[in-house]
Amino acid sequence: MENNKNTIIALILMLVVWIGFSLLNPPSPPAPTADPVVQEQRTDSGEEFVQATPARPAIPRPSGTPEVTRNVREIKVENDKFRALFTNAGARLKSLQLKEYTETDDPNSPLITLIDVGPERLASLRTVGLDGFDLSSDVLYTVSDGGDLRLTEDEVGELVFSTTSASGLIVEKIFKFHGESYHFDLQVRISNPVENSLRGTMILSLVQPWDDSMKGSSFEFVGPATLAGDDIKTDDVDDLAKESKSYGKEVVWTAFETKYFISAVVPLENAAEQVRIEREDNLVINALESPYLTVGPNETLSFNYLLYFGPRHLEILKDVNYQLAEAIEFGFFGIIAKPLRLVLNFFYSFVGNWGVAIILLTVIIKLLFWPLTQKSYSSMKSMQKLQPEMAKIREKFKNDKERLNREIMELYKKNRVNPLGGCLPMLVQIPVFFALYKVLLNDIALRHAPFMLWIDDLSAKDPYYVTPIIMGATMFIQQKMTPSTMDPTQAKMFMLMPVVFTFMFLNFPSGLVIYWLINNLLTILQQYFINRKV
Numbered sequence: 001m002e003n004n005k006n007t008i009i010a011l012i013l014m015l016v017v018w019i020g021f022s023l024l025n026p027p028s029p030p031a032p033t034a035d036p037v038v039q040e041q042r043t044d045s046g047e048e049f050v051q052a053t054p055a056r057p058a059i060p061r062p063s064g065t066p067e068v069t070r071n072v073r074e075i076k077v078e079n080d081k082f083r084a085l086f087t088n089a090g091a092r093l094k095s096l097q098l099k100e101y102t103e104t105d106d107p108n109s110p111l112i113t114l115i116d117v118g119p120e121r122l123a124s125l126r127t128v129g130l131d132g133f134d135l136s137s138d139v140l141y142t143v144s145d146g147g148d149l150r151l152t153e154d155e156v157g158e159l160v161f162s163t164t165s166a167s168g169l170i171v172e173k174i175f176k177f178h179g180e181s182y183h184f185d186l187q188v189r190i191s192n193p194v195e196n197s198l199r200g201t202m203i204l205s206l207v208q209p210w211d212d213s214m215k216g217s218s219f220e221f222v223g224p225a226t227l228a229g230d231d232i233k234t235d236d237v238d239d240l241a242k243e244s245k246s247y248g249k250e251v252v253w254t255a256f257e258t259k260y261f262i263s264a265v266v267p268l269e270n271a272a273e274q275v276r277i278e279r280e281d282n283l284v285i286n287a288l289e290s291p292y293l294t295v296g297p298n299e300t301l302s303f304n305y306l307l308y309f310g311p312r313h314l315e316i317l318k319d320v321n322y323q324l325a326e327a328i329e330f331g332f333f334g335i336i337a338k339p340l341r342l343v344l345n346f347f348y349s350f351v352g353n354w355g356v357a358i359i360l361l362t363v364i365i366k367l368l369f370w371p372l373t374q375k376s377y378s379s380m381k382s383m384q385k386l387q388p389e390m391a392k393i394r395e396k397f398k399n400d401k402e403r404l405n406r407e408i409m410e411l412y413k414k415n416r417v418n419p420l421g422g423c424l425p426m427l428v429q430i431p432v433f434f435a436l437y438k439v440l441l442n443d444i445a446l447r448h449a450p451f452m453l454w455i456d457d458l459s460a461k462d463p464y465y466v467t468p469i470i471m472g473a474t475m476f477i478q479q480k481m482t483p484s485t486m487d488p489t490q491a492k493m494f495m496l497m498p499v500v501f502t503f504m505f506l507n508f509p510s511g512l513v514i515y516w517l518i519n520n521l522l523t524i525l526q527q528y529f530i531n532r533k534v
Contacts, residue, residue, distance in 0.1 A: 071140055072120060075159060076148040080180045082309065083111075091141045091161035091173040092123035096309050098182075098261070105448040105457050114263050114309050117209060122283065124263070125307070126205040127173060127188060131292075133200030134167040141173065151179040168194045169295070182310030183320050188303040192295040199294045202303055204272075206265050206286040208256040210237055210279070220259045220441075224277045224286055227252040227326050235277050237284055244278035251275045252323050254286040257312065260444045266306040266322045311444050314341075328442060333435035340432075341439045348445075354458050355451030358440070358511050362518040365436075366526075369429055373526060440511045451510070458511035465506055467513045472502030474520035481527045 074094070077084040085095040095116045102109040115124050121138050129135025144160035151157050159175040169190050176185040192198055208224075215237070216222035224240075226233045229250040247254075254275045255264035265288060267275075272288035279285070288305075295301050308320055317325040330337035343364065347357035366373075389411060397404040440446060440458075450456040454464055462468060475498040505513050 073143060075143060077151075077157075077159060077175075077177055078149065079151040079155075079177060080153070081182050084115075084309075086159065086175075087120045087123055088141045088143050088161060089120035090123065090126060090136075090138045091163075092120065092127075092137075093125045094120065094123045098310060101261075101311065102448075105450075112261065114261055115208075122207065122209065124205075124207040125186070126203075126207055127171075128203045128205070129165055129167075129169070129171070129190075129200055130203065131200035132167055132198035133165060133169060133190065133202060135163075135165040135169070135171055135202075139163050139165070149177060151177055153179045155179040165190075167198055167200075168192075169198060181320075182316065183306055183308040186305045186307055188305075189300060190295060190302075191300040192297055195297050197294050197296045199292065201292050202290045204265065204288045204303070204305060206254065206256060206263060208263070208284040208286075210282050210284045214258075216259065222258045223256065224254070224284055225257050225262075225327065226254040226275055226277065226286070227323055232326060232329060237279060240277060240279035240284065244276055246277075247275045249273060251288075254288065255308075255327065256284060256286065257327060259442070260312055260447055261310065262308065262312050262324075262327055264308040264324060264327070266308070266324070268304040268306060271303040271305055312442075313444050330435065330438045330442070333431045333438070336431055336435035337438050340436050341443065344439065344443075345445075353451065354446055354449040354511065355455065355514060358458070358514050359518050361436075362515050363522065365432060366519060366522045369432075370526065372428060373523065374530065436515060437512055440509055440515070446509070446511055449511075451514070455510050455514075458514075459509050461507045462510045462513060467510060467517055468502055468505040468508070471505060471513055471517040471520060472498045474517060474524060475501055478520055478524050478527065481524060481531065 071088075073088045075086045075088070077086065080099070082099060083095075083097045084093060086092065087094050093115055096114050097111040097116075098114065099111060101112040103112060117123055126137045127135065128137045141161035141163040144158070144162075149157045149159060156179070157177050159177070161173040161175075163171050165171055169192055172187075172189040172191075174187040174189065176187075178184065186204075188202060188204065190202065214222055221234050223237045224235050226235075226247050228247040229252075233245070233247060235245050249270075249272075251267065251272060251274070253264050253266040254277070255262050257263075265286065267288050271290060273291040274289050276287045276289065277285070278287065290303055293301060306320075306322060308317075308324060310316065312328055314325055314328050317327060330341075340361065344354075344357050344361050347360045348354055351357055351360070390408060393407045393411065394404060397407060446459045447457075449458045451458055454466070455462060476495070479495060479498065505516065
């Protein structure tokens with residue numbers, strides 16, 4: 001019975017890792033069958049402006065909704081971080097490309113496109129006025145003089161749209177851009193030139209086209225997310241088709257996010273009384289509703305927002321502030337993951353290679369756990385030496401379980417052996433491993449980051465499966481060197497674990513495989529020294 005206790009604990013540990021990895025690495029959604037096509041358009045001045053056409057099915061237009069085709073004007077805005085295309089049909093955002101990020105690690109790969117729609121009515125940053133404000137989402141706006149904007153470094157520029165609502169309100173949408181920022185400002189200003197007071201609500205909506213190929217996995221969320229109070233609320237798009245979600249005044253920001261990028265709206269100065277998350281056919285809508293307000297004769301109301309379209313990069317989001325950095329979650333072991341990330345970045349600042357930084361971090365972690373591992377293997381070695389005496393006790397007291405357990409515990413006490421000493425130190429290391437997994441999985445710094453030889457993207461799997469196979473081999477060697485108190489049948493079953501882990505790691509990020517491989521090599525080295533001493 002006591003002989004099985006250590007085995008059961010070890011099995012549980014292996015199952016924890018195995019089940020944890022199965023949950024953390026579910027099958028990825030199928031990739032689009034075609035790469036985005038890049039089309040070049042020219043401005044009146046002859047300059048080129050690149051706009052990507054998404055490689056996803058066209059979103060069907062709702063019947064009975066006419067497309068605005070007359071007097072439509074498009075305005076291009078470009079700074080050091082993005083290229084954007086606005087339309088005066090609703091003063092909305094039609095496309096936005098990030099200049100520093102590409103779809104793949106190929107130098108000729110298209111730029112990442114966060115927003116890209118054809119029809120103006122599907123564009124993002126939709127503004128609607130209800131009741132007395134009576135503003136259509138696709139009403140044509142006039143555009144401030146100056147045309148296209150090209151900003152660099154510390155330059156600041158404004159794009160001002162203005163129109164008149166059906167009720168007579170003068171509505172302005174004023175965008176303010178900065179030369180080196182992913183974020184920009186939006187002020188929706190309504191003025192009442194008529195003699196009567198008007199009451200209503202203004203709604204600003206983040207609009208995201210959706211199809212099922214965009215779905216993420218359990219730990220790679222893709223969809224709408226909202227920071228309400230201190231909690232991140234993520235809503236499954238399939239669930240939104242059945243029922244929309246609403247969040248109240250505690251909302252700090254609302255967004256649509258993918259694994260590495262995010263489009264977010266931050267309502268400022270009570271610009272939003274509630275946020276509704278809903279699905280309209282093949283669109284996901286984050287709608288920010290203002291309080292129900294009255295604008296008197298010759299009065300003006302303003303609704304201010306901060307907009308962010310860019311990478312889910314922790315330091316960048318912290319600089320923007322408004323708690324946008326909360327969009328990056330490190331899971332249950334975040335208290336461990338954040339220091340690990342800091343150390344990883346520290347090593348990278350010196351060596352300039354994320355793969356080498358991962359190896360150095362692995363060495364540091366191994367050194368920290370060296371005493372625990374030493375104790376673990378020493379305990380297992382001592383347990384192994386006691387097996388002949390334990391076998392005699394089991395045979396002698398096989399019909400008296402109470403006496404059997406008492407005699408075995410006396411044997412442990414006499415020889416100063418802790419039966420749990422071989423497993424508990426390993427249990428302590430599991431949170432560290434899962435915390436590092438979250439860091440390597442979610443940190444955009446590792447996206448397309450090369451290591452050496454054939455590994456040119458540490459966030460992707462090893463294309464030739466070399467490192468997972470070597471990792472499996474080192475795991476097999478490690479098991480052969482580890483003292484065991486199992487019977488032959490149990491030992492044979494455990495020898496299958498390297499095979500299981502090898503197949504499990506085939507599609508893991510190569511950065512995580514490198515961590516596990518180096519950890520195995522260091523453990524083999526440590527076990528070699530332990531075996532020499534005993």
